[in-house]
Amino acid sequence: MVGSLSTFFDAAIQLKYVDRAGWKAKAGVKHPESVADHAYSMCAIGMAMSDAMGLDTERVLKMIVLHDLGESIVGDYMPGQVSAKRKQAEEDSAIKKIISGLPAKVRTEYSRIWREYGQGRTKEARLVRRVDKFEMALQAARYAKDGRPRKMLAQFFETAHAAVGVDDDAMTKILKSLSPAPRRKK
Template structure:
């Protein structure tokens, strides 16, 4: 790797580090707000753990898609699903931020990351469809596991990401278990 290419890659990695401080709406099991980097890490772990259940897919491609799916949030942050308004194009904002974030990379690597993100957004491959479903499931899993505020809306999760989590029988199987946990958490939060 040439000096310029290495320098650009390190600059990119320094900027991407911001995901460690980009907070999401979920809470960890200790009650601390979850970061986007933490969400992405567990999403990748889910992809690794469950990859054999998805049949003939490329597990490395699945993990790459999971790694880049929220990368654009390093610049403008995350907007929780419950706060997204009609007419706001979260995807366009994240794409623009991703273009800025990757500008220091070698053009070939930059093009690869942008193409992976586009594939994820469009759900244009079996791996991207699975990544989108796992993304929703990881969020629900964290909401069920987290030490959430007293007014946390568990009912929202019962409809959240239904299309994406129905895209594969194994995703639907995980979803059924998480929906049951969600109902239990909702009941427990009432008392």
């Protein structure tokens, strides 16, 4: 049993060493947050939002932990760096490898949760997708407080506004307070 868990544990630890690529390339942050940092913040936000919304918080947290775990093998691709199809195929393969040593019941559950997130059809999956971008906006606001030019961070706020949507909830209100929604082009 111990040996069968090591691949999963190694992947979780590896995320501490995978920098969030967009912060370096697009905002010039020399020492950006890691994917593990991002996932931890997402867990805290997702837990509070899921509980407040009456969703399946355990499933939300598992989905958050799994959602970027494949990046421990494939790295953190920026949007447009590779095709969405290729990114999905690489991450699917990585997740399959990462969970391969887990007991069959656990492997089946994690695989199902991974697919659920990818499909984005359940309330829990849609929440996790929103939290992913919302956390990015919170990090952008932190980088702005640390002296990064807001102009360099604007694209991160714009992406978050597009993904978080117009729901009248805490995430939307906080996001609007961090950065007004971009004006729609006519």
